[in-house]
Amino acid sequence: MRVTVIDYKAGNLTSVLKALRHLGAEPAVTDGDLALVESAERIVLPGVGHFAATERLDATGLTTAVRAAIARGVPFLGICVGMQWLYAGSSEAPNQPGLAYFAEHCARFPGGAEKVPHVGWNSLEVRSGSRLLYSVEPGEFVYFTHSYKAPVTAATAATTRYIEPFAAAVERANVMGVQFHPEKSGATGLKILSNFLSWKGQGTA
Amino acid sequence: MITKRIIACLDVHGGRVVKGVQFVDLIDAGDPATQAARHAREGADEIVLLDITATHEGRQTLLDTVRRTARELFVPFTVGGGIRSADDAAQAFEAGADKVSVNSAALADPTLIDAIGRNFGSQAVVVAIDARRDASAADPVREAQVFVQGGRKLAGRRVVEWAREAEMRGAGEILLTSMDSDGMRTGFDCELTSAVSESVNIPVIASGGAGTVGHFVDVFGRGKADAALAASIFHFGVSSARSLKEELAKAGVSVRLPC
Numbered sequence: 001m002r003v004t005v006i007d008y009k010a011g012n013l014t015s016v017l018k019a020l021r022h023l024g025a026e027p028a029v030t031d032g033d034l035a036l037v038e039s040a041e042r043i044v045l046p047g048v049g050h051f052a053a054t055e056r057l058d059a060t061g062l063t064t065a066v067r068a069a070i071a072r073g074v075p076f077l078g079i080c081v082g083m084q085w086l087y088a089g090s091s092e093a094p095n096q097p098g099l100a101y102f103a104e105h106c107a108r109f110p111g112g113a114e115k116v117p118h119v120g121w122n123s124l125e126v127r128s129g130s131r132l133l134y135s136v137e138p139g140e141f142v143y144f145t146h147s148y149k150a151p152v153t154a155a156t157a158a159t160t161r162y163i164e165p166f167a168a169a170v171e172r173a174n175v176m177g178v179q180f181h182p183e184k185s186g187a188t189g190l191k192i193l194s195n196f197l198s199w200k201g202q203g204t205a
Numbered sequence: 206m207i208t209k210r211i212i213a214c215l216d217v218h219g220g221r222v223v224k225g226v227q228f229v230d231l232i233d234a235g236d237p238a239t240q241a242a243r244h245a246r247e248g249a250d251e252i253v254l255l256d257i258t259a260t261h262e263g264r265q266t267l268l269d270t271v272r273r274t275a276r277e278l279f280v281p282f283t284v285g286g287g288i289r290s291a292d293d294a295a296q297a298f299e300a301g302a303d304k305v306s307v308n309s310a311a312l313a314d315p316t317l318i319d320a321i322g323r324n325f326g327s328q329a330v331v332v333a334i335d336a337r338r339d340a341s342a343a344d345p346v347r348e349a350q351v352f353v354q355g356g357r358k359l360a361g362r363r364v365v366e367w368a369r370e371a372e373m374r375g376a377g378e379i380l381l382t383s384m385d386s387d388g389m390r391t392g393f394d395c396e397l398t399s400a401v402s403e404s405v406n407i408p409v410i411a412s413g414g415a416g417t418v419g420h421f422v423d424v425f426g427r428g429k430a431d432a433a434l435a436a437s438i439f440h441f442g443v444s445s446a447r448s449l450k451e452e453l454a455k456a457g458v459s460v461r462l463p464c
Contacts, residue, residue: 049326
């Protein structure tokens with residue numbers, strides 16, 4: 001399967017590529033070659049670090065290309081900052097718009113007794129009907145490392161609680177996102193990536 | 206609920222896992238890739254590989270070890286030892302590390318923390334601190350000293366103050382090793398761990414002294430650690446992360462189970 005992984009120079013792609021290859025996919029990396037987005041059977045947007053780095057997606061034309069691919073029905077998975085990019089924006093970089101596929105904004109965890117960032121293994125409460133999280137049992141753990149998060153809405157596919165409940169996964173039509181790192185979440189994470197790769201792809205934006 | 210992490214640590218020397226007491230008298234404890242895979246399979250939440258040789262000639266050996274270890278590892282993987290520049294860090298990431306741990310090089314040039322954080326994100330930078338209580342100080346814990354060169358030389362920094370600076374510069378986690386307890390199996394330094402953990406807003410990984418399940422219960426409770434590193438408790442078939450976590454769960458500590 002032709003999986004296009006988008007590199008916007010925000011951190012390291014090695015782990016994501018390794019996990020995709022382990023599952024039998026053939027990832028191709030692009031940092032600006034739009035043809036790889038146009039020919040993609042799946043698109044993965046990883047991401048660690050700062051929301052401001054997504055500015056590069058606009059500058060290289062990748063935002064427009066991804067928007068078109070999503071409209072054609074190509075399954076899309078955003079990971080961590082890659083999930084947050086699907087929203088209208090983030091308070092981490094207020095002047096940098098996201099894709100606005102989901103209308104809400106991402107915000108920092110409120111300060112207080114608990115540490116921010118949220119780092120470590122936390123459990124998922126999966127909502128019924130999620131294709132991405134198919135066969136993930138209640139309470140299965142995944143690995144998080146982030147300070148900003150998306151709110152819980154109708155499109156939320158799974159919630160996790162840290163300080164307050166937030167969207168651990170989001171899913172609508174062919175667009176999916178996970179706040180955690182499936183490539184670092186052991187057997188549970190590989191199962192989720194495998195669901196994404198094997199999803200037949202009905203429904204479009 | 207967020208869980209307390211049990212991190213398996215492999216000290217590596219010349220491409221082999223070794224274990225010593227207070228950084229001397231090294232014993233061979235196996236192949237890093239095999240050991241890392243076994244720990245992940247047996248429930249470790251994370252793997253740390255520390256190259257204790259960290260010589261210039263050893264770098265290629267280390268990167269080969271990292272590449273081989275990372276290949277089939279799908280839990281967070283940290284590499285430390287000999288990371289002296291942002292370029293060293295980039296090579297470790299390219300070889301498959303998710304995080305790098307920096308220690309003496311960051312003390313020599315603290316901007317190394319900023320540089321790695323800027324390029325790879327704070328979540329990828331662990332600042333390792335080798336600490337000893339300062340018996341001559343008014344408050345031996347809060348004024349604990351940072352050591353370098355495997356605990357042989359004073360760095361001239363206080364532990365709490367250095368941890369705060371590391372956080373401010375963009376460290377994502379602190380790996381705090383008590384040199385007084387390391388390898389002794391007499392328990393973590395809970396007072397020191399909690400002093401650091403309460404001074405920063407990033408996770409603190411406690412290290413040094415694990416010998417019993419009770420020691421882990423203590424460091425997660427009294428010590429306010431977010432994670433704990435264990436090396437000797439896992440080696441030679443003494444225990445597994447899973448059995449350790451099952452015991453921790455019985456003691457009321459939130460851990461990732463089943464795993």
